Amino acid sequence: MATDIKDTVHAVGAAAVMRLLPARPRLLALGEPTHGEDTLLDLRNELFRQLVEEEGYRTIAIESDCMRGLVVDDYVASGTGTLDDVMEHGFSHGWFNGSAANRELVRWMRAYNDGRPASERLRFAGFDGPLEITHAASPRQALTALHGYLAARVDADLLPCTADTLDRLLGADDRWTHPAAMRDPAQSVGQSAEASQLRLLADDLGALLDERTPHLITATSRDDWDRARLYGRTATGLLRYHYWMADTSPARMTRLVGVRDQMMADNLLAVAARGPGLVHAHNGHLQRNKSTMRMGGMLLEWWSAGAIVNSHLGEGYAFVATALGTIGHQGVDTPPPDTVEGLLYALPEDRCVIDAPRLATALGDTRPAPRVSPWFGYSPLDPAHLADSDGIVFVKDVPQS
Template identity: 50%
Template sequence: MTAASLGDAARPFTAAALADLVPAGTRLLALGEPTHGAEEFLDLRNELFRHLVTAHGYRSIAVESDCLAARTVDAYLDGADGELDTVLREGFGHGFGAYAGNRELVRWAREFNASAGADERIRFYGADGPLEYTGAAAPGPALLRLHDFLTTRLPGQPLPAREELLYLHGPDDRWTEPAAALDPARSIGRTEDAVRLRLLADELNLLLAAHRPQFQHEQDALWQAELDARTATGLLRYHAATAGDGPDRLNSLMRQRGLMIADNVEAILHREARRGPTLLFAHNRHLQRTAARIPLGEQLLQWWSAGSLLESRLGDGYAFLATAFGHRAPDDHPAPDTLEGLLATLPFPRSVLDPRQLDAFIGESGGVKARVPADHTYFGLDPAELGRLDGVVFVREIARQQGLFGGGDA
């Protein structure tokens, strides 16, 4: 394959060029990133989202971040008072509020909303559960809010006593013990109290679902109640999986997270249906249409990704744009015979590629391999999966990330 023939599949990146690859009828446009913490991918996400809002009627974005914390960001976009630094710190999970690209997204969306009508304002969502790298949040706050919502609206219904919920739950730190991430014996998730709490949470969920028509006139309060219901039950399932000690424990945790993301996003699409499509931004591994696989020591983690779950629910309404990079400072270079090594020969700093044309070119030449990552912080594009993509963005060079995603001693 020559650079010229490869060039037939590529264009320099513009948001419009990337949007041209999105199929008609897309309800959820998923944009992946190959690694967290690289500002280059946040920048191109912002460029794409601005174009989608101004040219294609998008009015919502969901990101790989805490679904409950994101309410703080959304309120700020709607004009709530607050310092931007505080909103970013409290409104993003995983420390993602520290990134300049996320600051710019929030700043621009608030500015857009200041002159937009009520039905035209941008909404911001977190797609992920309240999960951090050291473990999951306690389910109590969401469960108690759900209980309070139902208590004030269903006075004649025999609800579980709030005092019993408080007793069974106990202090939050029973649930957020960091050691439980690696030691299932330190998790509270399968104790008698947790099992009983999970049963009561199911009763509250049932009441909310059964009486939903009664609450239709108060859409914002209903949205919060259903978010709390999903989150509380999802966290109880996650903590139960954390307490498991079988060989499938880590796969189970990944499955639980994938389901929480898919359920949150499906609810977002239902809420946003009359306002337009939604942009979803997360790691490529979460959004891919195929099962996710991550090597961990001698074990291979495998689970159905949130993207595969969402495609199974949305069909042609789901579109996925993947991203990749070439050189990462200071010395991470793709081998020439890998897909990223091939794309690095393109003349553009950022390229938009039609994956079907790219797949056809690779099929003619052969010999293109998947990139072996230099460390644990990213995963390369698999040439065999190009047919399952709607578009590819290749960034020729990214700066070394800071902190957890920087690799080495960053």
């Protein structure tokens, strides 16, 4: 069957990916089926370099805390801080900050920007919320930053509260980050009287920011205003997430994963508004179809960030999934020949770009079997959704980082 699909195969590169698409998308999403493998991040880095040099891309957004990402962006855009500090404080999720490939990405972006005018500089964004699967951050940082931005620039009478009121309602941060709250809604403060009041204040502060847009952009800059909007999105998103952490209904977990991806989608739409960007995250966050996950015996289904963004941008959004043959150090061995990964593994190339819709057409009624991974950390391709991606990057073998 490999001979039937060889016409869909191309060398990995920005030009090959662009040839799969009707036009240059505002967001080109490159998914990965597992985290923490520098082989995949090195490939992402090379693709980003080519997109910058050949296609005019200027932003990269990765699945990391959007607030911490500001530390990275300040460094790559203007040299604020040191590379060591940025790697320690600018990334969330443990597999990011220790990655040699992420360090190389940040170093290269800083070197590229050195001496260039602001309009030509590369930008970095984290697009995940300040969330982990075990807990969510306090809304303090985002809420107080939004309040501070407004308090310095609009009449005090227009503000819905003082900084002291926010501080009193927020209380100690460890009330918000209690790890037990993920499993026990009674441990969450998300539906307390204080949290309810904070949700209203966050809404009012966000509305004030929007209605004062002409003055604020003139008084500061579009970048500063964009950042204040990020504070507002993050504060309201976190307060919504904490609300659902305190919920006791059967919808609780579905709402939590849905709120997270909606926060991701809002951040990605803000990246798209700034111009063409490469997005890198798990396939499950970027795909156009519904995401699913088993948790505690329950099957959760929700719309991914990619599905939401695709609904807004249409052809302005493109999704290329990554699939793998083997991850030997994790016990993921040669894929069965009747799976999509098995068909691609039989090709001579070590890595290649596949035209996914053409591959689906070439396979016709021969629906490949779904691959089953022996390791929870790798998510195989779903053969039923081949045609829902614009392309596939296939990497035959992933060595230990």
